Amino acid sequence: MSRDTSLQSDISKGNPTTKDGSFNRAPSSFRNTIQKGGQFPPEAGFVAGIIFMFPWLVVRIVISTILCSSSQAPGGTAWAHRTLIVRKLKGLEDLISVSTVSPRMGANGWPFSNVDEFPGATTDPVNNSDHVKDLYLKAEPDYGGRFTVPVLWDTKTGTIVNNESSEIIRVFNSDFNHIISPEKAALDFYPTNLRQEIDEVNAWIYDTVNNGVYKSGFANTQKAYEAAVHPLFESLDRIEKILEGKEYLVGGCLTEADIRLYTTIVRFDPVYHGHFKCNFRTIRGGYPNINRWLKNLYWNNDAFQSTTDFDHIKTHYYWSHTMINPTRVVPAGPIPVIEPL
CATH class of the missing domain: 1.20.1050.10 (Glutathione S-transferase Yfyf (Class Pi); Chain A, domain 2)
Incomplete structure (x- = not known):
């Protein structure tokens, strides 16, 4: 019998608050990095029939996204959105693949398209997961934290490298500079x-x-x-x-x-x-x-x-967020969603 993870996956049940009703965000749990000479080195190679810039490591951001004009655009979390912006600014799209989950985060957390066929959502081709929580439990069966995005995933060891967006964007900012174009390597967003x-x-x-x-x-x-x-x-x-x-x-x-x-x-x-x-x-x-x-x-x-x-x-x-909006009605506005220049 599998253990009950609903308090970790269902935001309407497990939203962390203190005794006075204040929201208390839990810290991220996986805090490794990608670096030359480290446990997860960025190098050139070939994996699972797809060319990546790693000998045995496919770094995949599991992020709430949809496809938009041939590019991947995140929806749900502002935290995950950061990583995709830096990925694009640094020209890492061909080096770091993205799996996309549905924005409709339900009782089991973030679902892949085999569970919820939301437009633009994809499957998890590496682990064939139904939900992001499956990745966390594969990496650490006794994991007790929240099942958040983004996630950097190592396909060789089958574990999560990092799930802290502020650290992932710094990895993207500098740790691939030796294998990208000089023009992109020169871009430094944390000088x-x-x-x-x-x-x-x-x-x-x-x-x-x-x-x-x-x-x-x-x-x-x-x-x-x-x-x-x-x-x-x-x-x-x-x-x-x-x-x-x-x-x-x-x-x-x-x-x-x-x-x-x-x-x-x-x-x-x-x-x-x-x-x-x-x-x-x-x-x-x-x-x-x-x-x-x-x-x-x-x-x-x-x-x-x-x-x-x-x-x-x-x-x-x-x-x-059914505890805030139980009808799940999505408002039509604002119009326009962002003003023109």
């Missing part, structure tokens, strides 16, 4: 001279904005909600001032700070404003500098636009 400032910006934006929208939306008491939503908008006010007359958050160039913020802001008006009760102001109606920054990234950089699908985004949140 040494800006790291301290990037880390400082990331820290407060993560706590109050990236995770702040979830702390607001998943709070189950008024007090916990108020404790999250006010710092969220205080930080948006702070970001608005930072972006006054600027194109990017740090150093006058595109960095991981912009990438990490983008995946939250692009979801704000379509999802977080209504679904998560983050309704002091919309981005388009209350933050002209942030809105300009958002539109410039979306409309002027294909790595952002081609990895953003608003129907998929809205389907995930409004369909999956």
Whole structure:
């Protein structure tokens, strides 16, 4: 008899909150990396009839995505979306394959297309899994954490390399530079001279904005909600001032700070404003500098636009979070989902 994992897979049952009703995000569990000379080295090779840039390792991002204009665009989580943006910016599409799951995350978590034939979802060709949870239990049968995306998977040892998006994007930023084009290798979204400032910006934006929208939306008491939503908008006010007359958050160039913020802001008006009760102001109606920054990234950089699908985004949140939206009705707006330049 298989053990009950519903508290790990069903977000309506296992959503972690503290005694006062505050949302408490659990840390990621798999924290290895891909590096030359390490346990998972990036090298050239041939695996399972498909050419990859690894001798025995296929690194696959298991991520909520759909196919859009011949490119793969993530829907559900802002965390997974980060990895696909950096993957495209660094030209890693031919080196790192992507399996796509349905945005309709149900009682068993994220399903593959053999369970839910949502448009653009795919099967798991390596493990023939039904759900992302199958990968976690294959990697660690006694695993007790959440079954989250993204996931980096090692096909030789049959285990998860990493499931922490902030670490995966840094792997993509630098650890493949020796096997990609010099032009792509020269792109550095975490430059040494800006790291301290990037880390400082990331820290407060993560706590109050990236995770702040979830702390607001998943709070189950008024007090916990108020404790999250006010710092969220205080930080948006702070970001608005930072972006006054600027194109990017740090150093006058595109960095991981912009990438990490983008995946939250692009979801704000379509999802977080209504679904998560983050309704002091919309981005388009209350933050002209942030809105300009958002539109410039979306409309002027294909790595952002081609990895953003608003129907998929809205389907995930409004369909999956039945404790917030029990009818699973997905709203038609906003119109337009993002404003033109």
